[in-house]
Amino acid sequence: MRALHVSKTSEGAYWAVRQVAELIRSGVEVHVALPSASGGAITAWQAAGAILHFVDCSLPLQNPVKSEKAISEVRQLVRQVKPDIIHSHHVTTTVMLRLALGRKHPTPRIFQVPGPLHLEHWHSRIVETSLAGKNDFWVAGSQFIKRLYQRTNVPAANVFMSYHSVDTNLFCLRRTGYLRTKLGIPQHALVVGNINLIYPPKQYLGQTIGLKCHEDVIEAISLVQQRRDDVWGVLVGGTFGTPGKYEAKLRTLAQQKGAGKICMPGKFSSKEVGLSWPDFDCALHVPMSENCGGVVEPLLSGVPTIAGDIGGLPEVVIPGLTGTLAPIRRPDLLAEAVLDVLNNHDEHRRMALRGRDLISIAFDPKRCADEILQIYRHILSNEPRPNEFSTERFLELQEAPQAKAAQGGA
Secondary structure, three states, rough: EEEEEEEEOOOEEEOOHHEEEEEEEEEEEEEEEOOOOOOHHHHHHHHHHEEEEEEEOOOOOOOHHHHHHHHHHHHHHHHHOOEEEEEEEEHHHHHHHEEEHOOOOOOOOEEEOOOOOHHHOOOHHHHHHHHHOOEEEEEEEOOOHHHHOOOOOOOHHHHHEEEOOOHHHHHOOOOOOHHHHHHOOOOOEEEEEEEOEEEOHHHOOOOOOOOHHHHHHHHHHHHHHOOOEEEEEEEEEEEEOOOOHHHHHHHHHHHHHHOOOEEEOOOHHHHHHHHHHHOOEEEEEEOOOOOOOHHHHHHHOOOOOEEOOOOOOHHHHOOOEEEEEOOOOOOOHHHHHHHHHOOHHHHHHHHHHHHHHHHHOOOOHHHHHHHHHHHHHHHHOOOOOOOOOOOHHHHHHHHHHHHHHHHOOO
8 A cells, every 4th residue: 555645744744754663663664754854753754754845735825926836836746645544634735635636546545633613613624525426434532523524525434533653752740840940940839731742823814813823821930829829830832933923922921921830942853842831740741732742641640630622622631531621711710720720739649540441542542543544444434433432421420430449449
């Protein structure tokens, strides 16, 4: 089997790298289209064993004049590789492939949907789905995304579900002290915050604050600090793209609200992220739109986690079992949730450890890649569809032996 994977970036999308590495280990010949021969992820792609092609397959939204040339290059790439299946990881590459190849192209095309944002706005949703043909398929990154597609006119039989994997080996439970030492935070202090990229507001979508709602997190931490003087806020991460006025504005806000106790240290390497998460006492992730990202890493590190009640997050952060949900755009209620976590930390730590067990299975790279390979075989050879992973069902099965043991002891 020969697959062509298409990524819009040579810098990130490590979930795609992990997936390709596992597919290659399973015997699939994988070609990968990347926009540039330079970038932070190139070494990882090479180590995965993929055959790399440096062709920018993204729709040139900023320069429509380049569209004709880009379409020609995409067609030439497909003719050269002759894949059995094409696998796109981004909206812009998916739209470009459909424009370049047309609805009737015989090669099956999969769009593995990383997030719901384009489906939550009618214009981008219509553009993406209206260009699809009978050989187009979707792999939703959560049950939430799958439900969004079920509301459109795409065939239900063409929609699958599989979580994006995470490098579970990067995270551990042992507190390293790395973050506190790096930022000069007292060892006795409680650290609250997150590790997230910064996305400036998209005015064309009507956004007035950034996608990850850093403003609300800063406000909530400030409210907590007014009631507890042992709390420090930390927001790790830099702007996706070139830093600008929005990131500077957030830094000013953090300084004003936290009086020096809300730190924004900028981007960390993957290694630093793994070292830093165990230093947090509570993770906050309350974006306007999200799949399952932002909560997987803290839970893998055993950090009590509060997530926005939105998107695919409730599939991972399940109230009373793996964490706490809070409404988005309500920093006052978020602050109350933080105080509850800090005041009842042992209970919330137990939930986080249960979340770690869940994520270690649900987001395991091999399990996720095996699921994708089953989807390939279903599409190409009509083998059975893979069973979709249910986080709630997994937790029920985990709880059942413990409940039985407790009854026996009683």
